[in-house]
Amino acid sequence: MSVPKYPRVLPCGDAAITVEFGDIIDDEVNARVLALDVALSEVRLPGVTETVPTYRSLLVHYDPIVIGFDELKARALALAGERRRSNRPTRRWRIPVVYGAEYGIDLEFIANNVGLSVDEVVAFHCAGTYRVFMLGFMPGFAYLGGLDPLIAMPRRREPRQNAPPGTVSIGGIQAAVQSVPGPSGWHWIGRTPLRVYARDREPMCLLEPGDHVQFFAISAEEWDTYAGRCEQFVEYEVA
C-alpha cells in the first residue's frame, strides 16, 4: 500500500516549517495552500508568528519557545486535511494595458517567434483568465498562471535592470505586472497605469493569492483616463 506523499511537513531550521501540497504549479494544489493559510489564521495557534503562501506550499514561521516542531507538525497536518475554503469571494481584476511600441518593447519579438501577428498575441493575452499563485521576488510582485501556451516565451538570457512599474510581461508560461522598479528577465509586452504596489495605499498590494486577473487593451491616449482610478477595475465574484 502506498502512502500518500502530500501533504508533508518539512523543517526549515528550528523556527519555521514548510507544509507542501505538491511540487507542481497547479490551481488545486495552490487552493489547498491558501485553505491551510486561512485555517491557520482562524485557529490562531499560539506560537505561529507569520505565514507565507507560495505556489505549492505554506511557509509557517513560529516561536520554538512557545510551540515545538512535533506539535506544530501534527496541528498543521490535521488542518491541512480539513480542506476548508476561504469565505472571501474570489476577486477578478480587469487590468488596462497599452500594448507594444515603447510600452512593450518585446511584443514584436514574441509575435515573430511564435508565428503570430502582434494583434493575435494581444488577443491571446487578453483572452486568458489568470490566477495569482503567489507574491514574491519583489514587494507586490504577483506570479500569474494561465498564460496561453501559444504565446509562452522562455526568459531572456540576460535580465534588464530597470523595468518600470506597471510593465506587463511574459516569462515562460507565466505572466506578471511589475510592482516596483527593478530587474526583469521576462519579455515586456505592454504597460498598465495600475500600481499593483503602493507603499502608502490601503491595501498596499492590490493582487493577492487566489485572485483572478484579466487584461484589456487601451490606447496610449487613454492612459491618463485610467491612471489613478485603477482600483475601480475589480469585479467581485462569489467562488
Added chain:
Amino acid sequence: MIGLRVIDPGYMSVQDAGRFGAQRYGLSPAGAMDLFSLAVANALLRQKAASAAVEIGPFPATLSVVGGPVRLALAGADRKILIDGDEAKLNTTLLVQEGTKVSLGATRLGMFSYLASEGGIDAPAQLGSLSVEVRASFGSPYPRPLREGDFIPLHAASLAHAEQYIALEAPPHAPIRVVLGPQDDYFYKETIESFLRCRWTVSPTSNRMSYRLDGEALAHAKGYNIVSDGIVMGHIQVSGAGQPLVMLADRGTTGGYPKIATIITADLGRFAQIPIGGGVTFEKVSVDEAQRVAREFSREMQALPSRVRTQNATISDSKLLLRLNLAGDAVDALADAAEQ
C-alpha cells in the same frame, strides 16, 4: 534636534529586529544581521533588546553628535572607536557631548557593529519597524542605507547615570549548526556529506542579502530548479553552479533553488559575523537539538541585562571626563533632582 550626523557612512543602516507580517506580500523583513549584538548594545542602555540602532558594516565610518549630549554604546564586531581622537571601548556606554566626532575604524574581527543610543532612535516605526527595505521604500528615518549628511534623530542623554559595561566571552570557534532540509532530498547522500565536510570561504560578493560560499561545487540529484517556495533567514540555497548561498536579513521572500540545510537561530549572528574571506564549516543537528539550543539561546539573550555592570571612573579616563564637562552635568543632575 539632538542626534547624529553622518560624516562617512561606510556601510551603515538603521536596523531593529526586522519588519514581520508582510513577507506574504514580498517584503523582506530586513533587520539586524546579528540580533545578539544588537541586544548587547541595548542591554547596556537598559532598553528593549530589539530597539533600533545604527548597524555599521566592516568599513570605517564617522558620525558627529549634534544638538546636545547623547549616550551611546557600541557592540558586535570589534573596531577602533575614537571619540574626538580619544580611544573608547566596545561594550561600554559613553556620554558624548554635542560637537563630538565619533570615528570607527574598519572591523578587526567580524562584520557588523551596533551603535545604540539611550532612548533609541527617535523616528516613527513603519509596519512595526524602522529597518530598511529599499525596494518597498520602507525604513525610518530613511528608506535606504545611510548617506553622508543624513541626520539620525536621538533622545537627550540622562546625565545623572553612571556608565555601564558588560564583559562578554569570545564566541566559540565551533562549526555553524544546521538542520538539513527542506530540500535535502534534491541532493545525493555524498553531496550532503561533502557539504558537511568542506571548509567553506565567505565570498567577496556577499552582502546583507546573502553570503556566497566558495568551496567545492555541490551536485544536484534532481536538477537545480524547484517550484519556488518560501525563504527564511539562514536557508542555504544551492545555485545552478553548485554554490551555496546563505540567505540573510535582506533576502527575497521566495526562491527557486533547492535548500540543502538551514542555519539554526542561535548560530545566525555568529555566522553573519564571519568576515569576507573567513572560513566556515557546518555541523548537522536534529530539529529537537536545534530547539533545545534555541531555548538556551533565548535564556542567554534575556539574561544580558543582568550581566551589565556599573563602571568606575579611573585615572586614565580623567582626560575624557574633563572634556565631558562633568561639572556642568552635575548642575543639570541637581536640577533634575529638584524637579522630582
